[in-house]
Amino acid sequence: MQYAPADAHVHFALHPDHHPAVIATTTGPTADAARSHLHDFGWRSTGPATMVLARIDCEEPHYTAQAAEQLRRYGFTTEIDPALQEEIDTEWVWGNYPFPWCSRDEVREVSAAAQRIHDDIAAGRLVIHLHAHDGHTIVAVGSYKEGVRRHVHLHGEDHLRQETDIAFGTEAEAVAEFHRLYGVAVRPGPAPLTSREQAVRQLLAGKPPSATEETPAPAAEPPVAEPGEHEAFLAALFDEDRQWEKYRPFDETTVASHESLTVRLEFDHEARHRTDVAWTIAEYDGPAGERLWHATLTAGTPVPLIRAMLQYLDAPPLTTADHPDDVLHAAVWHPTSHPARTTWTAPDRTITFESTPHATADRWTLYGGENLDRAAWTMRLSAGVPQALLAELAQTAADLFPPPTRPTPRPLPAPARGLPAAVPTQRARGR
Structure with missing residues (x-):
């Protein structure tokens, strides 16, 4: 039994800007009925006569073939663009699929x-x-x-x-x-x-990346310390700043105390990976007092941030702001509030300052990159750290790149990764 007359026509083609997404164009007196069926099959409207199928599993050609077959059974006329038909007919496999036993x-x-x-x-x-x-x-x-x-x-x-x-x-x-x-x-x-x-x-949402629009600039990379830069900074610290006295209990560790006997640092010479803690710094309430706060810095932390922290501990500057929020607001960083934390993100999204007021060990976190789970480097500071020191770190972080005159709009999301070229002998694609 036909559900629609044959004068309803549906044309399927690959999306011009996002393969393998598919665009369906509906025409004819009963186009609304065709669109209703396509909606049931997963298509979404992007215009008066167009719908798109976009999936996270890159299976759009497969499901397009199923939808076209169903529409033909309902009496609609369907047309599949040759390039899309080639995608439908091409077998492919996911590269490095974690379940190789699956058919x-x-x-x-x-x-x-x-x-x-x-x-x-x-x-x-x-x-x-x-x-x-x-x-x-x-x-x-x-x-x-x-x-x-x-x-x-x-x-x-x-x-x-x-x-x-x-x-x-x-x-x-x-x-x-x-x-x-x-x-x-x-x-x-x-x-x-x-x-x-x-x-x-x-x-x-009907906002595909368009070739006619200006291509967004690639995401900026966060500043990262180069290999050996920490070692050189540590050597210069003892050569130029006589307020620090060092000793090296093990070949892989240097320990130093400030002349006030209230600040102590440790440096791990073996730290290499972005998640390895290279510096541990702590301040105490007197030479034999309780620890007031501590900080850990990973191997890629930019040297200006380390220098700013040690200079503050040696002689706090008189011009330091009262709170890091004031500094970041003036530098046009973007604030975001969550129930458990507040974050400030640099205009180019390369550095983030995060506060978790209910935490003790990691009350404050400064990291490079868009995601803390994959940060290029991380500074973690415990509860008790002076607000003036946090403001000094915030100012140093803001100075790592020129501040814009106005907030920079977030770039459009990058399109999903394209498919590698087909393997001619196997008619297969790695995804």
């Missing part, structure tokens, strides 16, 4: 489940409470708000995101277990969108 159909099942999770989050049906980085990938805890209320842990990103096998009866139980599993790595709310998620949501 092609099983891979699609995993990806389809990840797509449903993504759609539920985007639509607000699944609310993410917390996220963390477990050392390999992003994990999260959330609750479904529609139908049977479920509270789940999620593992993975994009086409690999899955629900774990753990079942929870209440939101509190799910959140408590998440805190137990991931501890200090836990962050409030959902994780930042991946580049693929950003591109998909942009397309579904």
Whole structure:
């Protein structure tokens, strides 16, 4: 039985700016009926006569072929562009797929489940409470708000995101277990969108990257100390600043005390990786007093920040601002407030200053990069650190690049990664 006359026509073609997304153009007296069916198949309207299918699993050609077949059964006329048909006919595999034992159909099942999770989050049906980085990938805890209320842990990103096998009866139980599993790595709310998620949501909102628009500048890289720069700074510190006395209890560690006997630092000469702690600095309440606060700095921390901290501890400048917020506001950094923290982000998004007022060990964090879980370097300061020192660090961070005269707009999200060229002999693509 035909559900629509043959004068309704649907043309499918690859999206010009985001492969392998697909654009469907509907024409004819019954175009509205065709659009209704396409909506059920996952397409979203981007104009009076156009709809787009954009997925995080890069399976748009496969699902386009299924939709075209269904529309033909309903009586619609469909046309598939040759380039899209070639994509439909081409078999491909994910490069470095973590489940190599899965068949092609099983891979699609995993990806389809990840797509449903993504759609539920985007639509607000699944609310993410917390996220963390477990050392390999992003994990999260959330609750479904529609139908049977479920509270789940999620593992993975994009086409690999899955629900774990753990079942929870209440939101509190799910959140408590998440805190137990991931501890200090836990962050409030959902994780930042991946580049693929950003591109998909942009397309579904009818704002595809356009070749006619000015291409956004690539994301700026955060300033990072070069190899050996910390070593050179440490050597210069003892040569030029006689207020510090050093000794080296082990070949890999240098320890130094300030002449006031209230400040102590340790430097690990073996620190190389971006997550390795290279400096540990602490201030005490007198030569034999209690520790007031401490800080840890990883191997890539820019030397100007280390110099600013040690200079402040040696002789606090009289012109230091009272609070880091004042400095960052004047430097046009972007503030963001969350229930558990407040962040200030540099205009070029290369450096972030974060305050977690309820924490003790990491009350203040300064890091380079857009994401703390993948930061190029990190400075962590405990509760008790002087506000004037924080302001001095904020000013130094702001001075690492020229401040703009007005807030710089956030660049458009980068499109999802393109597909490598096909392997001619196998008609396969690595994704």
